[in-house]
Amino acid sequence: MKEIQDFTNECLKSGGMSQNTLKSYQCDLSKLENYVDSLGITEIGKVSEKVLKDHLGQLSEKGYSPATIARNIVSIKALFKYLVKNEIVAIDASENLIAPKVELPKANVLTRRQIEDLLDMPDARTAKGQRDSAMLELMYATGIKVSELIGIKISQLDMQIGSIACKNNKTERIIPFDKRTKAVLTRYLQDGRRHLITRTDEELLFINYQGEAMSRQGVWKLVKSYARQADIKVPITPEALRHSFAAHLVERGADIEAVQFMMGHVSPVSTNRYARENRDYIRDVYDRTH
Template identity: 85%
Template sequence: MTEIDSFINDCKESGSMSNNTLKSYKCDLDKLQSYVSELGITDVAKISEKVLKDHLDRLKEKGYSPSTIARNIVSIKALFKHLVKIERVTIDASENLVAPKVELPKANVLTRKQVEDLLGMPDVRTAKGQRDSAMLELMYATGIKVSELVTVKVSQLDMQIGNILCKNNKTERIIPFDKRTKAVLSRYLQDGRRHLINRTDEELLFINYQGEAMSRQGVWKLVKSYAQQADIKVPITPEALRHSFAAHLVERGADIEAVQMMMGHVSPVSTNRYARENRDYIRDVYDRTH
């Protein structure tokens, strides 16, 4: 159906979705298109609530997991919201679709005080302390993954605007950071990093005393060490800072879809676990809630 292709193209051109989300939408809606084609339905306006429910039931029968079915429902709802908006249909056939309950491991989230205590531990009078402070601040301010953190280059930072380009498995997303993080990064770039690099053309943002790339294990050890110094009793890993970033945004009312984009989640099912209870530009959401 041309409406589905048009919807995907509109999402792509708007630039408001990550590549992972776009791929998920296309994959899910291709399944729907295949099913309705089997039924001989060629007009999107003829897709009823029953047709959608039968399609989801068939996915369940084929062995798709609850999380995958939940993601399909999100994609279908997004499509019909678009169709209603452009007045291609008058009734949203997806309105009453309910996602199956998806059990995800409970995220290890720190309190705001624990985060502040942790961020205050590095001795910023030293090059290492400035580096560690910048790493901790960036992890909490952006939710960046450790695998991205240890490979991020200086060129991926936009210090004027205040954002970072994260690259992971051929996907990219831009995440803003606040003035506090910008100040910590500036201090490290102008001072601490100069004492750690072995060559002036070094591209990596974070490096160790040998002038080499930081390892994920190295980041894990420094986070654990600072947590012990801060007398934080709960287990803390770099992933805990990432979870805390998302959870604290959601607690303050951030839009789930915006958080999903910043986290790089393919499905909002993963992001929803941070919610305890409207879509805008990420920068507006971030500035209002972080």
Template identity: 45%
Template sequence: MTQEIENFIMYMREERHTSENTELSYERDLKKLCQFLAEQDMEDVEQISETMLNSYILYLEKIGRKASTISRSIASMKAFFHYLAREERIEHDPSENLKAPKIEKKLPEILTVEETERLLEQPSGTSPKELRDRAMLELLYATGIRVSELIHLKISEINLNLEFVTCKDAHKERVVPFGDKAREAVLAYLENGRPFLVDDDACELLFTNCSGKAMSRQGFWKLIKHYGAMAGIEADITPHTLRHSFAAHLVSNGADLHSVQEMLGHSDIATTQVYNALNQGRVREVYKKAHPRG
């Protein structure tokens, strides 16, 4: 089964153009399944049945795996066995009828507008690092782009005159506008910050770490945690917090979901609708606090 998993990952990479994170997730899930089946003396993919896969799912539940983890494992199994059936390595897809457990949707943590403003004001100095940090936070909140997109953004992908950034992936690209505050912060960084951080003229990245190299997600996570603590924000801030706040604030101020979907780069409108639900929850909360008979 190990060789089939390797072939599957290669297929996903070369034919489906999946991301590295997706490939690692599939590989990790399938290797755990492989280990479980090996302990049952089952290593030939042609002998794997729906009953065996259901036994594995029950095992995951027994050892306390979360519903989201089990759902991801089922998705990995479905993709893998569908591939094997398509390649005629197996006659019947044993994962066809597997059902993922229901997952309670957790609304994303967002900041209030006032908390957001406090956060953005924290890097207020004129050192190269603070200019960079201010520009990163302002641009992230102004566009709602993913942190991975922010740290990989190239200078050529931001247009300061027309105020928009271009985000690209393997399948599509989208253009996201931003406003004057973000433009001013990025300009200040480009003029008085970046030249002191980056001494390699060949570097195309807009933002780098203090050594002039690519910044990691962990590096940005520490950065936003640091400024969140400085701002006295008690909410659990993650690299995605400003993206969620960007979307929620737009929706609460009347932006239509399809426009927000396009800016966020969601392929399915259902993913964006969570911000509508979040907004309705806030409305109910305000009602209960403010209405005399709430």
């Protein structure tokens, strides 16, 4: 339908949406469009609440997970919000759609000892080692996403007070980091980085051997490599450092809202799981030892 295409084009032009979100909208709304076409409906104004619910019911019957169906509802609601705002339809047919309850997967959290072992692996005598050390330290010290890490510019760092500014969807959050991370970053900035950059006006903080931006796959591989060197047996990805950052803060009594802000969570539900899992851990220790 033209209206669906117009909506996704508007999302693209706005520039305030990540590529992953845009792809999700396109994928989800393509499913909706195919279902509507199968019913012979050619006008968006004739897509009723019943049609939407039947579509979602069909997705469930096909074996789509509650998380995927919940995401489809988000996409559909975004579409109808656009349609109502632009007076293309008078009634929001998605208003009463309720997303199924989604159980968040258990966070992959490392112990403090495992974190220390991992952070000690890079060889600080080399430019690569200094870069890798700075990346690992910053991920654990701030809980930033890999997509944020590889896009950090020098201008986002405030080395005087020890913080990083992360922008996402037109919002900004300032995340502090500790003296240890500050020292590792300072060493990399003063020494290792100058051996990696190919031009003096390079803005990116982390650079590969080709003088280009690090890739997500590159970060994933180096984390895996250092985990093997540290003899960490549990599965580990860059996301584990992010989860460990949040879980260890909560474990030490950090305010949930503060952790939510630093993690960039829109909903407290995502952050609350760290508190819930910490309580489960304490209960397990109590049951085994008391």
